[in-house]
Amino acid sequence: MATNTQSILSGSNSINAKDTFLRRVLFGNIAFSIISGGAFIIGANPMGAFMGIPQPLILMGLGAGVLLFALGVYLTATQQPLDPRKATFILVADIAWVVATEVILMLDLFGLTTEGRWLIFILADIVTVFAILEFFGLRRLR
DSSP: OHHHHHHHHHTTTOSOGGGHHHHHHHHHHHHHHHHHHHHHHHTHHHHHHHHTOSOHHHHHHHHHHHHHHHHHHHHHHTOSSOOHHHHHHHHHHHHHHHHHHHHHHHHTTTOOOHHHHHHHHHHHHHHHHHHHHHHHHHHHTO
16 A cells, blocks of 8 residues: 555656645645544543643544544545545535634634634644645646
């Protein structure tokens, strides 16, 4: 499987070499999603206290959802040929994450600590960068 991933990232054996940039962005999204999803699950108790979320199950559920998202991104990124509709769905999901974060922050929905607010703001900024790069990657497919 590592060889398949390496050939996909390098653009070799690819039906459409224009999709290499988008695949690389998607693999970055996968890595970030695994790290953040894993952190939410493994560190649910201390992270919950840091963020002001009293129920660690909330962060564990969020982490599980992010890991499932990472799996979906992986399945899309390794597909030959890369399906632009699935990649667009990932872009829309990233935009939805950012919009949801802004709603949470503006309405103070969970009574987060200042540190918790900063943390989800920074995570949303990173997701925004992925969304922008995915947009440009999708444009290159045209």
